[in-house]
Amino acid sequence: MAKYVALVDIREQIQNAQELASVWGNVRAEFEEFGVTLDGSYAVLGEYDYILIFDAPDRDTAFRAGIAVESHGMDMQTMEIIPIDDFAQLVED
Template sequence: MAKYVALVDIRTSVQNAQDLVSTWGDIRLEFEEFGVELDGSFAVLGEYDFLLIFEAPDRDTAFKAGIAVERHGMDMQTMEIIPMADFAGLVED
């Protein structure tokens, strides 16, 4: 499976942090339905609110994950990532 990192920004104001936690639970369930494995989720200080690291079987499934997050009132910028060892192999060719 390909690995992705996503920067997430909340579009609406959050009145209750517990609601936000519940939303992430819903998103996690949707990811599982698509066959997406969430490797990590982090709150971020700075321009974005959250960072996600996940694996998806293919690019189309990664798009579905992004759409699922956006349905919950968040913007998601997704990027495919590869391990440095794989990158080094590409550079050597």
């Protein structure tokens, strides 16, 4: 499994907190259908509204996760991430 981080912006008007909670419930269910494991979701102060950290079995599945989020009125920029120790090993080789 690869690990990804996604920067998420809400592009449609959300009426209230209950509606937003419902949207995230739907996103979580779709992630589970795709075999995506959501490690964490955070609200962010700043340029983005949320950060998601998730595991996906492959790049195609990560794309599906992005499409699922975007279908709920949000923009998602996804990046594959690796631990610093793994990166250091790549540099040494």
